[in-house]
Amino acid sequence: MESKDHAALAEVFNKDEDRVSWHDETLWWIRQKRDKNVHQLPEWELLRETASQIKFNVLSNLSTYLEQFEKNATCNGIKIHWAADAKEHNDIVLGLLKEHQINRMVKSKSMLTEECGLNDYLASHGIDVIDSDLGERIVQLAGEHPSHIVLPCIHKKKGEIGDLFHKYLGTPSNVDDPQFLTETARQHLREIFLTRRAALTGVNFAIAETGEFVVCTNEGNADMGTNLAEVHIASMGIEKLIPKREHLGVFLRLLTRSATGQPITTYSSHYSKPRDGKQIHIVLVDNGRSVQLGREDFRNSLKCIRCGACMNTCPVYRRSGGHSYHTAVAGPIGSILAPNLDMRKYADLPFASTLCGSCSNVCPVKIDIHQQLYKWRQVLVKAGYAPTVKKIAMQLMAATLASPTLYHAAGKMGRATIKFAPFAVNNKLNPWYKQRDMPAPPKESFGEWYARNRAGSQEPGV
Amino acid sequence: MRVGLFIPCYVDQFYPGAAIATLQLLEKLGVEAVYPKNQTCCGQPMANSGFEHLTGGCNRLFIDNFANFDYIVAPSGSCVLHIREHLHDDKQTQLANNISQKTYELTSFLTDVLKVEHLPSRFPYRVGMHQSCHGQRGLHLSSMTELVAPAFSKPGSLLKMVKDIDLIELDRKDECCGFGGTFCVTEEAVSAKMGKDRVADHLHHGAEYITGVDMSCLMHMEGILKRQGSKVKVLHIAEILNAE
Numbered sequence: 001m002e003s004k005d006h007a008a009l010a011e012v013f014n015k016d017e018d019r020v021s022w023h024d025e026t027l028w029w030i031r032q033k034r035d036k037n038v039h040q041l042p043e044w045e046l047l048r049e050t051a052s053q054i055k056f057n058v059l060s061n062l063s064t065y066l067e068q069f070e071k072n073a074t075c076n077g078i079k080i081h082w083a084a085d086a087k088e089h090n091d092i093v094l095g096l097l098k099e100h101q102i103n104r105m106v107k108s109k110s111m112l113t114e115e116c117g118l119n120d121y122l123a124s125h126g127i128d129v130i131d132s133d134l135g136e137r138i139v140q141l142a143g144e145h146p147s148h149i150v151l152p153c154i155h156k157k158k159g160e161i162g163d164l165f166h167k168y169l170g171t172p173s174n175v176d177d178p179q180f181l182t183e184t185a186r187q188h189l190r191e192i193f194l195t196r197r198a199a200l201t202g203v204n205f206a207i208a209e210t211g212e213f214v215v216c217t218n219e220g221n222a223d224m225g226t227n228l229a230e231v232h233i234a235s236m237g238i239e240k241l242i243p244k245r246e247h248l249g250v251f252l253r254l255l256t257r258s259a260t261g262q263p264i265t266t267y268s269s270h271y272s273k274p275r276d277g278k279q280i281h282i283v284l285v286d287n288g289r290s291v292q293l294g295r296e297d298f299r300n301s302l303k304c305i306r307c308g309a310c311m312n313t314c315p316v317y318r319r320s321g322g323h324s325y326h327t328a329v330a331g332p333i334g335s336i337l338a339p340n341l342d343m344r345k346y347a348d349l350p351f352a353s354t355l356c357g358s359c360s361n362v363c364p365v366k367i368d369i370h371q372q373l374y375k376w377r378q379v380l381v382k383a384g385y386a387p388t389v390k391k392i393a394m395q396l397m398a399a400t401l402a403s404p405t406l407y408h409a410a411g412k413m414g415r416a417t418i419k420f421a422p423f424a425v426n427n428k429l430n431p432w433y434k435q436r437d438m439p440a441p442p443k444e445s446f447g448e449w450y451a452r453n454r455a456g457s458q459e460p461g462v
Numbered sequence: 463m464r465v466g467l468f469i470p471c472y473v474d475q476f477y478p479g480a481a482i483a484t485l486q487l488l489e490k491l492g493v494e495a496v497y498p499k500n501q502t503c504c505g506q507p508m509a510n511s512g513f514e515h516l517t518g519g520c521n522r523l524f525i526d527n528f529a530n531f532d533y534i535v536a537p538s539g540s541c542v543l544h545i546r547e548h549l550h551d552d553k554q555t556q557l558a559n560n561i562s563q564k565t566y567e568l569t570s571f572l573t574d575v576l577k578v579e580h581l582p583s584r585f586p587y588r589v590g591m592h593q594s595c596h597g598q599r600g601l602h603l604s605s606m607t608e609l610v611a612p613a614f615s616k617p618g619s620l621l622k623m624v625k626d627i628d629l630i631e632l633d634r635k636d637e638c639c640g641f642g643g644t645f646c647v648t649e650e651a652v653s654a655k656m657g658k659d660r661v662a663d664h665l666h667h668g669a670e671y672i673t674g675v676d677m678s679c680l681m682h683m684e685g686i687l688k689r690q691g692s693k694v695k696v697l698h699i700a701e702i703l704n705a706e
Binding site: 006007010011013014017020021024028035038039041042044045313315316319320350351352353354355356357358360361362374377378380381382386390394395397398399401402403404407411414415430431432434435436437438439441442444445446447449450451454 | 475637686
C-alpha cells in the first residue's frame with residue numbers, strides 16, 4: 001500500500017494520548033446524550049425496526065421509486081439529473097453553474113459532495129465554493145476534510161478554531177470563546193449568503209409519492225443559502241428515497257436522536273417546488289450504489305441515513321479519529337461502504353474494528369454493520385488483498401491448529417520460549433509487548449493437568 | 463447429562479486455572495464433564511482475520527471431538543459465538559448444526575440449562591465485571607446499553623450468588639477492551655489505548671479483581687495492569703464462582 005493504512009494513521013493520532021482521551025470523551029458524551037434521549041421512548045426499538053423495513057422496501061423497489069420520484073418532482077417544476085458516478089455528478093454541477101455564469105457558490109452540508117470530491121473539482125475550474133455549515137467551514141479553512149459526517153470538525157479544539165479564525169477571519173489572537181467564534185462565523189457567512197447566486201445542499205430524505213425532499217440542519221444554513229440563491233442544486237444518493245411523506249415521522253424521530261441526542265434537528269426544511277423565477281435541480285447519484293445493491297451480503301448498508309451514531313459509539317473511531325479512515329465517510333459504516341468503491345484502496349478498513357457490535361446496536365435502521373465488517377474481511381482476503389506475511393502466518397496457524405500433535409508441540413514450545421527465552425518475545429518486534437506484558441507461562445497446560453488428575457485419560461496428543 | 467468440556471486453545475496453554483475451575487465447578491454441580499484430548503481451537507483467529515476458508519481442519523476436529531455429548535460447554539463467550547455462527551461441514555451439515563446449537567458459554571449453561579440458583583462460593587473482594595462483547599452482544603449474556611430493553615445479566619446474576627463479593631459499578635458498563643483477536647497486534651496503538659481506558663475505569667472504582675467470561679479480554683487487560691505495575695489481578699469468572 002502506497003499511502004498509510006488505518007493502523008498507521010491511528011498510530012500517528014495516538015502519539016498524543018491526552019488528545020485521544022479528549023476525542024474519546026467528547027464523542028462518548030454524545031453517545032450518552034443519545035442513550036438518555038432514546039431511553040425516553042419506550043417505542044424506540046419498534047421505530048428502528050419500522051425504519052429498517054421501510055428501507056428494505058425501498059431497496060427492493062428502488063428503480064420504481066426513483067422513476068416515481070423523478071415524475072413527481074418534474075411535475076413540481078424541479079429539474080432532475082442522473083449521474084452514474086462522481087465525475088458525472090461534478091460535471092453536471094459545473095455545467096449548471098456555467099450555464100448561469102456563476103463562479104461563486106455557497107454549500108450546506110453534503111457528504112455526497114465530499115464523496116465525489118466536488119470542492120476540489122470546482123476549484124480546479126475556477127469556481128469558489130464556501131461551505132456554510134460551521135464545522136465544515138472550519139475544516140475548509142484548515143484545508144482539511146470532515147473527520148465525522150455529522151460533526152465535521154470534532155477533532156479540533158476550541159483554541160485551534162480560534163487560531164484559524166484569527167488567521168483567516170481577522171479575529172483577535174488567542175480567543176477560544178465558542179459564542180464569540182460562532183458569532184464571527186455568522187457575520188462572515190451572512191455576507192456569503194447574501195451574495196451567492198447558487199446554493200448546493202445535500203438531501204436527507206426524498207419522498208417518492210410527492211417529489212419533495214427534506215434537508216435537516218441545526219444551523220439553518222441550508223435555508224439561508226437556498227432561499228437567497230437563484231439556483232438551488234441538491235445532490236442526492238439514489239438510496240435516500242422513502243416511499244411516503246408519512247414515513248418522515250419515523251425517520252425524523254430517529255435521525256437526530258441517533259446523531260446527537262436531540263429530539264429533532266433545529267431545521268427540517270421541506271422543498272417541493274421552486275419559487276417564481278428560481279430553479280431547483282436535483283442530481284441523483286449512483287456512484288457505486290447499484291453495485292452495492294447487487295452484493296447480497298452488503299446490500300443493506302444502503303439503508304444508512306448518515307446519522308453518525310456508529311462513529312460516536314465505536315471505541316476504535318473514538319481513539320483513532322475520522323481522518324485515519326482516509327475516506328469521506330469514516331467509522332464503521334464507512335468501512336463497509338468504502339471497499340465497494342475501491343477494494344484495494346480500502347482493504348484495511350474492515351479490519352479497523354474489534355467486531356464488538358456496538359455499531360449495529362445503535363444503528364437506527366438496523367444495519368448489521370459488524371457482521372458486514374466480518375464478511376468484507378472474507379471477501380477482501382479471497383480477492384487477494386491480504387498482506388503476504390499475514391497470509392503465510394494464517395496458513396501456518398491453520399495447519400498447526402488442524403493437528404492435535406502439532407498444536408501440543410507448538411503450545412509447549414511457546415510456553416517454554418516465554419519461560420526460558422523471554423527476550424524472544426519481550427522485544428520491540430512484538431507489537432503486544434510494546435504496551436503490555438506477556439502472560440506468565442504456567443508450568444503445564446490444562447490438557448497436561450487433566451491427564452494427570454482425571455483417571456482414564458492420557459497425555460494429550462499421544 | 464454428559465458434557466464435553468471445550469477449552470479454548472489459549473486457555474489450555476496459558477490459563478489452565480480458568481479451565482480447572484470450569485471443570486471443578488461443573489463437577490460440583492453434578493455434571494459429568496469430559497475433556498476430549500484431541501481438541502485444539504475453534505478456528506476463530508483465522509476466521510476473524512478474513513481466512514474463514516482455512517478453518518475446515520478446525521471444524522472437522524471440533525465435530526470429531528464433540529459429536530457424542532449432550533452439551534458442549536466452554537469458559538469463553540467469544541469461542542462459543544464463533545462455533546454458534548460459523549461451525550459448518552459441507553459433508554455433514556446437520557451434525558455440525560446440532561453441535562453448534564448444543565455449545566454453551568459457561569455462565570449461560572449454568573443459568574439457562576442447569577438453572578443454578580445457589581452457589582457454595584465465597585470471594586471477599588472488590589470485583590469489576592468486564593462485559594466481553596462477543597458474549598454480551600453476540601450471545602446476549604446480558605442486556606446492552608445501546609438498546610431500549612429490560613436489564614439483565616447472566617454472569618452478573620451468578621456473581622451475586624457469591625458470598626461476600628463486592629461488585630463495583632463502572633462508568634462505561636459495556637465498552638470493548640480492545641483485544642479483538644489479531645486486532646491487538648495489527649492495530650496495536652488503538653488496542654492498547656482501549657485496554658488502558660478500560661482498566662482505568664475498573665481502577666477508578668477500586669477494583670481488586672477484574673473478571674469476565676472471556677480470558678482473552680482479561681489477558682489483554684492483565685498485560686496492561688502488569689506493565690503499569692498494578693497489584694490488581696484478573697480472574698476468569700469460573701475461578702470466582704468456584705472459589706471457597
